[in-house]
Amino acid sequence: MRIPFTKMHGLGNSYIFINVFDFPIEEHLLADLAVAVANKDTGIGSDGLILIHPTDQADVGMRIFNKDGSEGKNCGNGLRCVAKYAYEHQLVDYRRFTIETKAGNVSAEVHGDRSQVKEVTVDMGLPLLKRSEIPMVGGQIDQVVAEPFAIDNDSLEVTTVSMGNPHAVFFVDDIEKAPLTTLGPVIEKDNRFPEGVNVEFIEIANDQEIHFRVWERGSGVTQACGTGACASVVATILNNKLEKGKEITVHLAGGDLYITWSEDNHVWMRGAAETTIQGTYIW
Numbered sequence: 001m002r003i004p005f006t007k008m009h010g011l012g013n014s015y016i017f018i019n020v021f022d023f024p025i026e027e028h029l030l031a032d033l034a035v036a037v038a039n040k041d042t043g044i045g046s047d048g049l050i051l052i053h054p055t056d057q058a059d060v061g062m063r064i065f066n067k068d069g070s071e072g073k074n075c076g077n078g079l080r081c082v083a084k085y086a087y088e089h090q091l092v093d094y095r096r097f098t099i100e101t102k103a104g105n106v107s108a109e110v111h112g113d114r115s116q117v118k119e120v121t122v123d124m125g126l127p128l129l130k131r132s133e134i135p136m137v138g139g140q141i142d143q144v145v146a147e148p149f150a151i152d153n154d155s156l157e158v159t160t161v162s163m164g165n166p167h168a169v170f171f172v173d174d175i176e177k178a179p180l181t182t183l184g185p186v187i188e189k190d191n192r193f194p195e196g197v198n199v200e201f202i203e204i205a206n207d208q209e210i211h212f213r214v215w216e217r218g219s220g221v222t223q224a225c226g227t228g229a230c231a232s233v234v235a236t237i238l239n240n241k242l243e244k245g246k247e248i249t250v251h252l253a254g255g256d257l258y259i260t261w262s263e264d265n266h267v268w269m270r271g272a273a274e275t276t277i278q279g280t281y282i283w
């Protein structure tokens with residue numbers, strides 16, 4: 001197959017995008033295609049695959065597949081790239097439009113002209129906070145906020161938030177010493193998370209900034225995670241470490257995202273989206 005693709009990233013969290021409006025792909029090929037394109041040696045190299053597809057539920061649709069071929073229900077960095085692509089390629093007529101995800105619709109607004117969108121704002125909707133919505137098993141209390149979480153020989157405290165996809169957030173005193181590659185993969189697959197989980201470590205810098213590192217479900221360490229940044233700001237506010245309604249700067253490995261958990265409970269994400277390669281993948 002000769003597959004036209006565009007490689008884009010949000011703060012270094014990169015995906016291979018296929019415009020299904022022009023190039024439909026059979027469903028049974030998608031997981032293997034995600035693994036193939038993500039491979040830096042034999043493929044293109046990315047954190048996964050994203051399809052931009054027609055839908056009657058929104059202006060455009062997004063499906064996201066992790067590096068291991070698993071399908072995620074949402075992707076914040078992917079959404080900003082999809083919005084950029086859709087506006088620049090005239091799949092949509094206006095700067096504000098809706099995007100369907102497996103977790104429901106979101107609304108996006110692009111900033112910049114059709115020749116090059118630099119930044120996108122997304123209303124990510126409401127965070128899901130119930131244990132059953134994460135999902136997480138074990139424990140009785142309906143919301144998981146600073147809950148004791150024994151793992152290997154460590155005893156941590158976990159706060160869980162779903163942005164349509166599951167996130168386990170842990171607070172550390174020094175982000176550079178976060179056990180990202182030691183505990184990340186273990187927590188990702190822990191049986192308390194029946195659908196797996198994205199794992200975030202957070203250091204509070206001040207009342208408007210946090211430092212962030214992530215081990216992603218299905219992709220491992222990535223430079224950035226948009227839904228993770230949203231979940232982390234919500235978790236920090238649930239722990240009374242930050243104030244609701246203020247724009248928080250999240251310093252990720254790949255750059256900064258600006259997140260607000262507003263008084264009406266919507267989570268807003270603002271950040272960059274960039275195109276790096278357009279080409280044909282031979283598979």
Ligand SMILES: N[C@H](CCC[C@H](N)C(=O)O)C(=O)O
Pocket residue numbers: 013064066071072073074075076077078165166198216217218219222224225226227228
């Ligand atoms: N690994 C995630 C999907 C990608 C999310 C991330 N790249 C983002 O920007 O939100 C999951 O399986 O839920």
